[in-house]
Amino acid sequence: MDPARRPQLSAAYADHAEPDLGALVDRWLASFEQALVARDSAALHAVLGEECHWRDLLAFTWSITPHDDRDTVVTGLIEAQARVQASGFTLARDRTPPRIVTRHGRESIEAIFTFETGNGRGDGLVRLLADDPTRAWVLATSLNELKGHEEPVGKRRPVDPASSRTFGGANWSDLRAEEQAFEDREPAVVIIGAGQAGLAIAARLGLLGVGTLVIDRNARVGDTWRNRYHSLALHNQVNLNQMPYLPWPPNWPKYLQKDxxxxxxxxxxxxxxxNVWTGTSFLGGDHDAASGTWNARVRRADGSERTLHPRHLIFANGVAGKPTTPHIPGLDDFAGTVMHTSDFTSGAEWAGKRALVLGAGTSGHDVAQDLHGHGVDATLIQRGPSTITSVKAAGLVHSLYYDEELPTDDADIIAAAGSYPLLVRGYQAAVKRIKQVDADLLAGLAARGFKLDFGEDETGHQMKFRRRHGGYYLDCGCAQLIIDGDVGLMQYEDIERFVPEGALMKDGRVEPADLVVTATGFQSQQQLVRDLLGDAIADKLGPIWGVAPDGELNNMFRPTAQDGLWFIGGGFAHARIYSKYIALNIAAREFGLVA
Known part of the structure; x- marks a missing residue:
């Protein structure tokens, strides 16, 4: 062990010049289990630090449940233990070994462990205080599988295509065609949206034996990406963006292009x-409380309609609804073309023209850069301060996946361990480092008059993503174009109104334009639910996305106030991590393990 990384151990361990971290973790796990099984409040208090955070991912609570002070952690563990009967807490010897880390500004001994409950098996993460390894300050518990319903993968893979099906025939293509048709049966789950989130959940539910149908209005799976603007690419690397079960090809670039x-x-x-029905639109539905099923109306590609009766309905179509453009004075008078970024494909047809892009978030910057690359005189109109971070600096937030190069499963449990107070602390620390890395970039933007911010509490783009799903840009080149003057910059507050020729400025000038692209966002998901499922359900749910009172995301990844209704959104990492918990939660209900 590097002496510089040796923890300052308590007196009980001070004689260990080279402490055996595994032995320290084993000792803590044994003490924790003894206290938990006995449901001994005093003993649990003794193995937890004064500052203590526990995030449970289904294992104890059948939900995603944070606890952020020691008393509520102890109370929650004791109350749940009577039901779940957790035991067998053991250091995971085949995972990343225990190590000394500094996370959220605190040095800890971090370790991954495994355990069992009455119904399942799980893993977890503990961070022991480096100066007192008898106490933990961070604990996460995650359900991984249900006993008796393990996924048929690896050594449990099926013998032949028919062995895991409930209908006859041995030819795989025949089986798949029959399975996807749902002609004589109802799916237990209907997923709206065949993007990364919908497919991740469908794959997991399929392996659990839960009949699942994904519907998507596009003609082909993947069109939700193919149909976006021509230059679109991910702004973070492949390590972070793996899909469950099937990793990206190893020769693919770090930043994946949309096609x-x-x-x-x-x-x-x-x-x-x-099982995917493409060219299929979800028309709306209602929930029958007596039968516990949905009446979900869909229209197929051939124009035929069917009412499906699943027990579970999952919205996996992102966290936003229809495109929206706020009232812009005079925009209706503009003689050129107006389009939302959702309709923008390429700047090629606008070569030699002038364009104004209204909005300085991710899509606004991407569209402005695409236009510039096609020979368009493009100007970005900033409506309010934005958070700008280079993709290099943004990687500091995802160092688990980049710099530490951990196996994806290990990085995922470490990333998922953080409850809201820890995330705030971690993001604030990351922003301080980001500002140092991006000092020249930020100074250049400020010199051009670009309005910058890093959130109301200096948590940067990550917390903006959680709180409002916008207001930031991970720079892939457009920021430098603005700094160099290759892409113009205007402030919306300097515009009087739009006129037929372009934007009339308050100083009397007219900024001419042939095209205006509105990068002004989308309706809320709650509004989409209101349109499709009615006011009563929308009002019962409340906000979808954004920070809930307990610090989790509103109505995301866990049971909602409406029976049988689930939501998933976010990026590839959210799809990979949280699809597991939605699938296990639904499977547990289908198998009668939870009401």
Whole structure:
């Protein structure tokens, strides 16, 4: 062990010049289990630090449940233990070994462990205080599988295509065609949206034996990516963006282009045997409380309609609804073309023209850069301060996946361990480092008059993503174009109104334009639910996305106030991590393990 990384151990361990971290973790796990099994409040208090955070991911609570002070951690563990009967807490010898880390500004001994409950098996993460390894300050518990309903993977893979099906025939293609048709049966689950989130859940539910149908209005799986603007690519690296079960090809670039993603998702749906109806629109539905099923109306590609009766309905179509453009004075008078970023495909047809892009978030910057690259005189109109971070600096937030190069499963449990107070602390620390890395970039933007911010509490783009799903840009080149003057910059507050020729400025000038692209966001998901499922359900749910009172995301990844209604959104990492918990939660209900 590097002496510089040796923890300052308590007196009980001070004689260990080279402490055996595994032995320290084993000792803590044994003490924790003894206290938990006995449901001994005093003993549990003794193995937990004064500052203590526990995030449970289904294992104890059948939900995603944070606890952020020692008393509530102890109370929650004791109350749940009577039901779940957790035991067998053991250091995970085949995972990343215990190590000394500094996370959220605190040095800890971090370790991954395994355990069992009456119904399942799980893993977890503990961070022991480096100066007192008898106490933990961070604990996470995650359900991984249900006993008796393990996924048929690896050594449990089926013998032949028919062995895991409930209908006859041995030819795989025949089986798949029959399974996808749902002609004589109802799916237990209907997923709206065949993007990365919908497919990840469908793959997991399929392996759990839960009949699942994914519907998508596009003609092909992957079109949700293919149909976006021509230059679109991910702004973070492949390490972070793996899909469950099937990693990206090892020769693919760090930053994936949208058509590569579209093709991969189509192959993923085929390989993971996801049942998908493309060209199918969800028209609306209502919930029958007496039968516990939905009346979900869909329209197929041939125009025919069917009412499906699943027990579970999952919205996996992102966290936003229809495109929206706020009232912009005079925009209706503009004689050129107006389009939302959702309709923008390429700047090629606008070569030699002038364009104004209204909005300085991710899509606004991407569209402005695309226009510039096609020979368009493009100007970005900033409506309010934005958070700008280079993709290099943004990687500091995801160092688990980049710098530490951990196996994806290990990085995922470490990332998922953080409850809201820890995330705030971690993001604030990351922003301080980001500002140092991006000092020249930020100074250049400020010199051009670009309005910068890092959130109301200096948590940067990550917390903006959680709180409002916008207001930031991970720079892939457009920021430098603005700094160099290759992409123009205007402030919306300096515009009087739009006129037929372009934007009339308050100083009397007219900024001419042939095209205005509105990068002004989308309706809330709650509004989409209101349109499709009615006011009563929308009002019962409340906000979808954004920070809930307990610090989790509103109505995301866990049971909602409406029986049988689930939501998933976010990026590839959210899809990979949280699809597991939605699938296990639904499977547990289907198998009668939880009401």
């Amino acid at each position: 590569m993603i579209g093709g991969w998702l189509e192959n993923y749906a085929w390989a993971m045997e996801c």
